[in-house]
Amino acid sequence: MTAKNLLVELFVEELPPKALKKLGEVFAQSLATSLKNSGLAAAGATVTAYASPRRLAAHVTAVAAVAADKPVVQKLMPVAVGLDAAGNATPALLKKLAALGADASAVPGLRRENDGKADVLFYESLAKGATLAEGLQKALEAALAALPIPKVMTYQLQDGWSSVNFVRPAHGLVALHGSDIVPLAVLGLTSGRETHGHRFEAAVDPVRFDNADEYAAKLATDGAVIASFAERRAEIARQLAVAAARAGGKPIDDDALLDEVTALVERPNVLIGEFEAEFLAVPQECLILTMKANQKYFPLLDAAGKLTNQFLVVSNISPADPSAVIGGNERVVRPRLADAKFFFDQDRKKSLESRVAGLAKVVYHNKLGTQGERVTRVAAIARRIADSLGGGALTQHSEQAAVLAKADLLTDMVGEFPELQGIMGRYYALHDGLAADVADAVEDHYKPRFAGDSLPRGMVGTVVALADKLETLVGMFGIGQIPTGDRDPFALRRHALGVIRMLAEGNLDLPIDKLLNSVFAQFNGIEGFQLNIDALADFVYDRLAGSLREQGYTAQEVDAVVSQRPQRLGDIPKRLAAVRAFSALPEAAALAAANKRVGNILKKVEGSVEANVEHALLKETAEVALHAALVDVVPLADAAFVTGDYTESLQALAALRAPVDAFFDGVMVNADDPALRANRLGLLAHLHAAMNRVADLSKLSA
Missing domain, CATH: 1.10.3210 (Hypothetical protein af1432)
Incomplete structure (x- = not known):
């Protein structure tokens, strides 16, 4: 059967404004996900969410009337349990098949497969695809259950006996597959093709949909409602900008307020109001906050960002003469501003x-x-x-x-x-x-x-x-x-x-x-x-x-610096830059690996190892060379470290690569002679300390 587009709308009383945007998104996505999982909607189906103060809706493209049948493979039991020595089905197998709606005739068609422990019997069948009515009923119930409802309320249904729980009382349900009604029942409602538009400005009531695709357009023309949250928000932002320009100012930038106002109106109409200039003597933060928090107004600022005595109201009605609406809002805001002025005047009578x-x-x-x-x-x-x-x-x-x-x-x-x-x-x-x-x-x-x-x-x-x-x-x-x-x-x-x-x-x-x-x-x-x-x-x-x-910064760079717990945090950017520059050196990988090796050797030693070296106990050529290199390099690295030139400090260590490699190639650290062993460990401790002043270079080792 040819796929058609689907529309589902739940018509309710005014939803919590701060939660509306999220409610609309979750409702549509949850509904679509359930339909896709049941095979009723294509994986690439387009989902459009709608949310206005009194409705949650979703439009999903390419939804089938019946989902395709699905092959199902079910694991039954080991062959040794399901079949006797003659290859006949045991009572246990027959009972299992009966539970799946099959009988003994299915035994010859059972598949045998080893699961790693034993040969097992598998039953292959074809599960009949769900009808849209079945799948959408489950999807709608799941979508309602998934809604992040701030607080649930319980209300009675029209029969006077039954009650249901939901965020707000629900009064209508639309479910259209193309032009056909999908029979659904939730929250005491049955689905149809009619909804209600704007409380005061709808051209007709109820608004009737002939098919799923005319939802947004018909709701706008017949119902005077912009159903899309995003479109309504964009329209409010546009009107705010136009009105502000007309008044010679700019509206305050507040995304949270814009979202909240979008959730309060169905057909926005931005109007300009004003209050007495004497209130501007109160700190503008107070006036802005009271207008935003209590009245949901958008205060107007001048070019310098200073509050003016005008504000923008996002009205939900569009009368031919808006003076009454503007006047009403001006009367409402005045006591709020007067309260702010009173608090400010009273507070200043006492010092902090x-x-x-x-x-x-x-x-x-x-x-x-x-x-x-x-x-x-x-x-x-x-x-x-x-x-x-x-x-x-x-x-x-x-x-x-x-x-x-x-x-x-x-x-x-x-x-x-x-x-x-x-x-x-x-x-x-x-x-x-x-x-x-x-x-x-x-x-x-x-x-x-x-x-x-x-x-x-x-x-x-x-x-x-x-x-x-x-x-x-x-x-x-x-x-x-x-x-x-x-x-x-x-x-x-x-x-x-x-x-x-x-x-x-x-x-x-x-x-x-x-x-x-x-x-x-x-x-x-x-x-x-x-x-x-x-x-x-x-x-x-x-x-x-x-x-x-x-x-x-990379995890390795960060770990190399932070693991040293640098006490002066202002140095950290320079340390990180030094580590990044050091990592680019051809000697870096070998020195990082050597540093890690040295650290592991020193960790295995019982007690602490002092970085003391007796020159007379340096027997091997490689250890003599490493000590000589440290004598040359460490003062240079330390001097750069003291001046805060961490990049130069690490760069100086590059000269140690050859003597370090030669040391590990030609010197046995854990010599039998305790004095030699202690001296070599002291040499490695000296090397380890020199290499890890700026950062723990072992962290750069892969």
Whole structure:
């Protein structure tokens, strides 16, 4: 039978807007995958997902009415069990065949095959292909079960007795194969060819489809609905750009808001509203957030990125005279902006410093005390870091910023909009007359908040951000709150990456181990606090290794550098560049292999091996030559290392290839004479230390 295109639509009450895009994608893909797996849809069938506030739908091309029959091979039992000595079927075999719908007549056609242990009987049959009604019923049920529903609700069906569970009450089901209805039943609904369009602007109701292929076009003309999420989103973006240009501004760029608004409207119509200019005295972050979060408006910015007193509304209706819609939205937004202004005015009546004492009443963690206690620790850590970086005004401003950094948590504005923590702290710090770098640090100590976020804009902000993140890392590790594979409730991975970025990109002379021990010292006296510094350092270096691999460095290059646990992270790019340059040398592979061999030899020695060599005990020509080469090369490599020229330091080692190869070809390390053996091991220890200052070159060995 000729394949036809298939349409399935589930008509429901308004779906959760933040989940709609994902719901539409999963519904269509799950439905199509099930049809392909059952042989009803071709592997290359085109799947089109539709999702609007009141519907989930999928269009699948080339769907058959009946799937092709499939050959099935079923393993029965060993020949010795299924057939007697005369070759006749045993009762066990006959019973098994009967369960499969066959009888004794199938015995001669059974296939024999050895499975590696014994000869086994196999039954070959032809499974009848599923009909579209059967396959689509299962596919639809599977698609509904696969939906990532945020929260399920239970509702009664029209009979008043039965109830079903779904994300929202469902009111209609369309299932068309070409022009034919496919009989289905889910959620108390039976399939048909009718749906409903826009609540107010549909040209006809219900909207009737004659075939599967006219779905999107007819829903647009008769139902006044743009069914495709992607097309509706693109249309909103287009209208936003046009309206913004007409108003002389640009809409705020927010993909999440655009997705959410796309999930709220079926027929978008962008309108321009405005509010009183006096509200612009409030920090624009507050106004933007309240318009986006509470009203789903797109604030308009001027060419300099400054907020204007106009905003864009994405309406779901298109009246001939939009003034009533615009006026209604302007009336609704005004109290929101007035609240923001009130909070801002009230908050400025108290200084940030006066709020610090109140942090002693705010619980941070039941095992780590209050926010007040945490602020004390962060301030002490910041003071130590700043002292290490030069002290003076940096220490004074860093400590002051650390003390004030969390004070805005007690303001009305942050209480209403937690997303503004830090941002409002900066505004209030400037209002209090504090230095600009202190105010900036109050905001920036949360940075970087996410991958790709900017770093703190000044050294004071960097110091406080480091102190804040290190306090969190050490504190949470000390009470056993260590991230697992799928859980990281305190975002410790993000904090570790933030520390890494600030240390590396800022090229700060702050050794990791010294830094962690300094932070650990601030937790003395906390009951039950136990920290494994090495485990925390491993966690940081693991994040570092992952970050470097994401930047394009090879696993070998990263392992060679990170395995040495370099203390100064600002040196890592230079170390990696040196390793990459060394790897390109013709001597690299041989030296890496030799380094690995030396490391294995030294690991097998009981106790430590000192890198001491007595010249009088060098008997073989090759060991004399290797020692002489080390005497020549190591000072050059070390001098380059000290100046930070890691590439030159590794390049100098290339001269060791010939004497190293000759040594392993002509010298027995484990000599019978203990003195000779110890001296040769000391020579290898000297070689190993010289080769691994920049990176562990053995990691470059294949």
